[in-house]
Amino acid sequence: MSQRSKRKEEHLALTQMFFNAQKTNSFDQVHLLRPALPESRVDAGSIKSSWFGKELAAPFFINAMTGGSEKSRQINQQLGQIAAKRGLALALGSASILTKEADQLESFYVAREADPDGLLIANVNPLTPPADAARIVSDLKADALQIHLNVAQEIPMPEGDRDFVWLDRMQEISEAVSVPVIVKEVGSGLDPVSLRKLQAAGFSWFDIGGAGGTNFAQIENSRSPYPMNYLNDCGLPTALAALLASPLTDRLIVSGGVRNPLDVFKGLALGASYVGVANHFLHTLLNEGAAGLDEEIAxxxxxxxxxxxxxxxxxxxxxxxYYLDFELMNQFDQLKKFTGK
Structure with a gap:
């Protein structure tokens, strides 16, 4: 097994080691005003949506998790089967490994084989050569491409990148592919200053990937002989990131610590068009099997x-x-000046 594949499998193990189903996060500081007279009916059609030209059964989706190893091949195959059965979009984990190890393509493509007509989203890092990104999109028959931002992960990673001059390279990737591009933060929150820079550069879809779920700084610190544990809490909480982003865009994806359908609804109330769920679904899959995850998503x-x-x-x-707890409201009041609104 290559070092890259080994790291992929270490990440899978560590995400589960740190998983805490009872963990509180910023969604708990958002409260909804419930009408005593809703004048409504329970209707599965009320949550149907469409995205990038494909019909979906719900506005939440299976967000990027893994790929590039034998274990991740099994996971992506199962996720593809479940996404097809339940009518959900599926985002794959980073496929940048394919620029060095083309033989790992099958660990990603099994999802497309399992869900030939569904909405599939590929994922690369900003340093992926544009031609390789275009080839990955083509090989996976992807409907969209995530470019992930993960500086807070790379810094404590023992073998992490040290070049974060990304924007021009991201523009080159966007120009090289023929599908919509989503800029996705990886668990540390997309701030409004960066979002506005990305908009000026031509990007329009944003996944805020806030703090409150999987903490990749913590994961990499656990792998490092010289951990920088003081960086574990450097992220922008998901609900706060959503509050700051929603005035700036109507193409917003909320992810980061989504634990249940109420969190999904809160994400939508905060301005999301779609809500991404990753580690909660991965934990169910690894502990209860594909049948267990299928039942949970249903x-x-x-x-x-x-x-x-x-x-x-x-x-x-x-x-x-909705209304906010004082702590979240205070944070929002301090930071909303950076939205420019």
């Missing part, structure tokens, strides 16, 4: 439709009044 779809009815929503987008 239950999430049913419960999200019920929550729509509970709060008087009959369709997307969600327009739901």
């Amino acid at each position: 239950r999430w779809q049913e419960e999200l439709a019920a929550i729509f009815a509970l709060y008087g929503q009959s369709c997307l987008p969600v327009k739901q009044p």
Whole structure:
């Protein structure tokens, strides 16, 4: 097994070691005003959506997890099968490994084989050569491409990158591919200053990837002989990142610590068009198998439709009044000047 594949499998193990189903996060500081008279019905059609020209059964999706090793091949095959059955979009983990190890293509492509007509999103890092990014999109028959931002992961990573001059290279990738591009943070939150820079450079879809779920700084520190544990809390909480981003874009994806259908609904209420879920689904898959994850996603779809009815929503987008705990409101008040609004 190559060093890159070994790291992929270490990440899978460490995400589960640090997983805490009872962990609180910034979603708990967002509260929804519930109508006592919602005048609504539970309807599975209320949560249906479309994205990049494909119809979806729900506005939440399976976000980027893995690829590039034998274990991740098995995971991506199962995720593809479940996405096809439940009508969900699926984002694959970083495929940048394919620039060095083309033989790992199958560990990603199994998802497309399992879901030939579904919405599949590829993922690369900003240093991926544009021609390679275009080839990855073509080989995976991807409908969109995530470019991930993970500086807070790379810094403590023993073999991490040290070149973060990315924007021009990201533009070159965007110009080289023929599908929509999503800029995705990886668990540390997309700040409004960077979002505005990305907009000026021509990007329009953003996954804020906030703090509150998988902490890749913590994961890399656990792998390092010289850990920088003081960086474990450098992230921007998911709900705060959403509050700061929503005035700037209507093409917003909220992810980072999504634990249940109510978190999905809160993400939509905070301005998301779609909500990404990664480690919670991965934990279920690894502990309860594909059947367990399939059952959970079916239950999430049913419960999200019920929550729509509970709060008087009959369709997307969600327009739901909310209020914030003082701590989150105070943070937002301090930072909203950076939105330029």
